[in-house]
Amino acid sequence: MFGRRSECRGWRGVWLSVWLAGFAVSAGAVPAVGVPPQTIARDDSAECQSVPPLNIDTGMLRGPFVELLQRSATFRQQCARIARTPELRVTLHVRGSLPERGARALTNIDRFETGAIRADVALRLGRDYLEMLAHEFEHILEQIDGVVLRDEVAMGRAWRAPSGSFETRRASDAGVRALKEYSVQAARARRPR
Numbered sequence: 001m002f003g004r005r006s007e008c009r010g011w012r013g014v015w016l017s018v019w020l021a022g023f024a025v026s027a028g029a030v031p032a033v034g035v036p037p038q039t040i041a042r043d044d045s046a047e048c049q050s051v052p053p054l055n056i057d058t059g060m061l062r063g064p065f066v067e068l069l070q071r072s073a074t075f076r077q078q079c080a081r082i083a084r085t086p087e088l089r090v091t092l093h094v095r096g097s098l099p100e101r102g103a104r105a106l107t108n109i110d111r112f113e114t115g116a117i118r119a120d121v122a123l124r125l126g127r128d129y130l131e132m133l134a135h136e137f138e139h140i141l142e143q144i145d146g147v148v149l150r151d152e153v154a155m156g157r158a159w160r161a162p163s164g165s166f167e168t169r170r171a172s173d174a175g176v177r178a179l180k181e182y183s184v185q186a187a188r189a190r191r192p193r
């Protein structure tokens with residue numbers, strides 16, 4: 001849908017020239033203390049099919065995340081691309097309010113000198129998590145693909161909010177597409193046999 005500029009305010013990404021001490025720990029996806037090794041064994045086949053990969057911390061959004069994986073091919077592909085980018089670490093957050101008025105989601109990207117990339121995705125509490133998950137993941141992939149947002153604006157495929165953050169057609173389309181796939185599969189599952 002055209003003109004839904006308020007749905008997400010992304011890309012206030014900051015380039016940091018320092019390595020943050022805390023990131024080295026979180027980037028390693030350290031298993032929980034006291035958990036027997038066999039229960040944390042990596043299952044590649046289930047990754048991005050029914051479970052999140054190690055470099056995505058879903059937090060309290062694990063439920064909607066898994067549901068979307070199971071019902072949206074678009075989201076599975078996005079997830080798989082992130083899983084294949086080990087230098088990237090994605091953390092999902094739910095917030096009662098976001099710093100930008102009217103925003104439903106916000107993603108911040110930090111790049112580190114070492115090549116590590118941290119993406120923090122904040123979704124507004126109670127607001128259409130499914131569409132926004134796919135929408136924000138596409139913003140992350142845009143950055144992995146090296147999309148230059150200023151060029152996209154010049155080509156009419158992105159626009160800028162007064163705050164300076166960017167919105168893109170590509171992310172909007174991905175969110176809508178994933179939600180549509182989800183809805184079709186959910187309706188199918190509800191159909192009596």
Ligand SMILES: [Zn+2]
Nearest residue numbers: 008010167171
């Ligand atoms: Zn967006």
